Amino acid sequence: MSDVKSDIEIARAASKRPILEIGSKLDIPQEHLLPYGHDKAKVSAEFIKSVADRADGNLILVTAVNPTPAGEGKTTTTVGLGDGLNAIGKKAMICIREASLGPNFGMKGGAAGGGYAQVVPMEDMNLHFTGDFHAITSAHSLLSAMIDNHIYWGNELEIDQRRISWRRVVDMNDRALRQITTSLGGVANGFPAEAGFDITVASEVMAILCLADDLADLQERLGNMIVAYRRDKSAVTCRDIKADGAMAVLLKDAIQPNLVQTLENNPAFVHGGPFANIAHGCNSVVATKTALKLADYVVTEAGFGADLGAEKFLNIKCRKAGLSPKAVVLVATVRALKMNGGVAKDALGTENVQAVKDGCANLGRHIENLKKFGVPVIVALNHFIKDTDAELQAAVDYARQAGAADALVARHWADGSKGITNVAEAVVKVCESGEANYKPLYPDEMSLFQKIETIAKEIYRADGVTADSKIRNQLKEWEEAGYGKLPVCMAKTQYSFSTDPSRRGAPTGFDIPIREVRISAGAGFIVVICGEVMTMPGLPRRPSAETIRLNEDGLIEGLF
Known part of the structure; x- marks a missing residue:
């Protein structure tokens, strides 16, 4: 039997502090914390309003290359980096999304980080949490x-x-x-x-x-x-x-951010949870803005690859909320690079330096794309046990040559904060350099179809966009009705820059087919559904729900 503990075993063994004590690290008075048990609480609207005039800390976005089906540890890296920043003496906190029951019982089995870089209480976060x-x-x-x-x-x-x-x-x-x-x-x-x-x-x-x-x-x-x-x-x-x-x-309680803690007892807001492949993929503006008033460094994530979550974070959330990120941490793994280099899923555990190099085209495209927003990029290679030194070095060398501000191997999954202090120090250096000059990819005044084309060509590197006259006419009608200045939210597969999930790496020579457009006039964007992506997923052949159960001691097993 393996000596490696599961995520849920690690989380269950955590030495949690009372949530009022975690709130005190952020100088939140006890009367403004609304406890849900001993280890989670909501922050009152009155307190949030009271800190609105404070100066903002530094905002760091964590995103990733196009993922393998199991994910590449973006949340794990977000949590680890928050702990790492605190470990080097910075006042830092993290802001992540809440987990959806759909993928938890489907493929993912949990979404609170992993290894020794997790947010707890893990079981609550992955199930009903605070009922939001x-x-x-x-x-x-x-x-x-x-x-x-x-x-x-x-x-x-x-x-x-x-x-x-x-x-x-x-x-x-x-x-x-x-x-x-x-x-x-x-x-x-x-x-x-x-x-x-x-x-x-x-x-x-x-x-x-x-x-x-x-x-x-x-x-x-x-x-x-x-x-x-x-x-x-x-x-x-x-x-x-x-x-x-x-x-x-x-929704009066649901809009209040949820305060929890990492395994190392550092504060975390976990609030909201739109998917990045079918929605805008970011945690709440309320949580992010409040965190920036309470900490000097705020680490947040955007779902799936940078072509989805980061693009929407930078084009929708930052535009709408007036946020200006100071750095982007781009998470990659050897296994994701090998898969993007053409290696089958069941062969990812075998050393293949050439496949890493081939798959780095995907990494390079994401670096180029992110720099178009005027924000420096640091590549964090999330270390897995079977990675070899030669594979890791190939990825580091490529990232630095491709224009990353730095590229480093992060070992937070196994070692917690001490395994990612190198990335934390690189983030501080970039933030203090003043290099960031954030700007969205397109102006509000651009037509809706031109905005779609801009993302398709500049981010996905498509040749063009295909849409029938019904869709084009609908976009024109919305413009005539006064909605032309809204940003667009692309719904697309997370596994490829194209709409074909099997086309990995950095594909070229394709168009982006638009199947449907929907207006979200309240949220303030146009949803553009591309290819075969579904806004209601299905369960896989063997869903995680088959192995999630209570054991004889009444403890949950199977979440991971």
């Missing part, structure tokens, strides 16, 4: 019910039932719900209609929770959501349905 996702699901479902109820009782707003754009959500991977028929069973149940489900993390309510500045802004944005259209194609909003007030009531 349930609140979002409930608020979204309330609006769904009120739309159908409005039509049932006479349809005063003259909603065209064929043009209801508001879908339902559940926080689970359930492909059977992608397209459904509702209201069967007779007159008492309403009018039969086509509908469908997305996963909760793809809900516009989730995006709004993560982009709103406060509760008043949250309700305003909820009211602005477009839920349907009339026969004359005029929009019907959530405010027209009169659901925004009740939805805000359901």
Whole structure:
């Protein structure tokens, strides 16, 4: 049997401190912490408002190369770097997203970091936590019910039932719900209609929770959501349905950031959780902005590869929230580089320096892309046990030649903070250099289709974008309705720069096909669905749920 402890065994053995003590590290008075048990708490809106005029600390984004199906340790590196910065004497904290039940029971099995770079309580974070996702699901479902109820009782707003754009959500991977028929069973149940489900993390309510500045802004944005259209194609909003007030009531606690701790008892905000392949992939603006008032260094992450999460963080979140990151840490692994170099998944454990070099084309493209935003890039090679020195050195050498400010091997998974102090010191050096000059990739004034083309060509390196006249006309209609200045949120596979997940590395000679566009008028962006990506995932052949259970001692097993 292996001597290597599982993530859940490490987390369970952690020496946690009372959450009020963790709050005191950030000078949060006890009366402004709303405890959920002994090891997690929400931070009050009053306290958040009271620190708004303080100067901001340094914001560091952690992103990654295109991942293997198992992930490359982006959250693990985010947690480790936060601990590493504290270990070298800096006042630092981390901001990450909450875990969705869908992938936890599907492929990932957990999303709180790994090894000796984790956030705890691990089990709570990966399951119900403080109930934020349930609140979002409930608020979204309330609006769904009120739309159908409005039509049932006479349809005063003259909603065209064929043009209801508001879908339902559940926080689970359930492909059977992608397209459904509702209201069967007779007159008492309403009018039969086509509908469908997305996963909760793809809900516009989730995006709004993560982009709103406060509760008043949250309700305003909820009211602005477009839920349907009339026969004359005029929009019907959530405010027209009169659901925004009740939805805000359901979300009044959920908008408050959750404070927890790392294994090394450093503070962490875990709040919000949109996926980066189908949504904007960043934790909440409230959490990030508050953290910047409380710490000198704030480490946050953006989901999946830099072509998705980082692009959206830099083009949507930073633009909307007025954030200006000082550095980007780009996570890579030898196994991801080998897979991008053409190695099959079952052969990743065998030394193959040439495959690492071949796969570095993917790393190089991400470095080039990130530098277009005016922010220095540090490459952190997340060390795995089977990596060889020759493979690691090949990746380090390539990254430095490709324009990274530095490239270093990080061993935080095995060694905690002491395994990543080299990256922490490099981050401090870059932040203190004043090199960063953040700017978004495109201006607000650019047309919606040009924004899509800019991302496709500049970030994905596609030859062009294909979209039928219906999609192009829809974009023009939104521009005419006053939505032309919104940024675009691309929904695309995370495994490739293209829309074909099998095309790894740095592919060229392809177009980006647009399947559908959706407007998120409350969140403030246009969703562009590309290729075959699904906003409701399905479970894999052998889901993680098959091995998650309670043991004879009543402890959870199978989360990892």
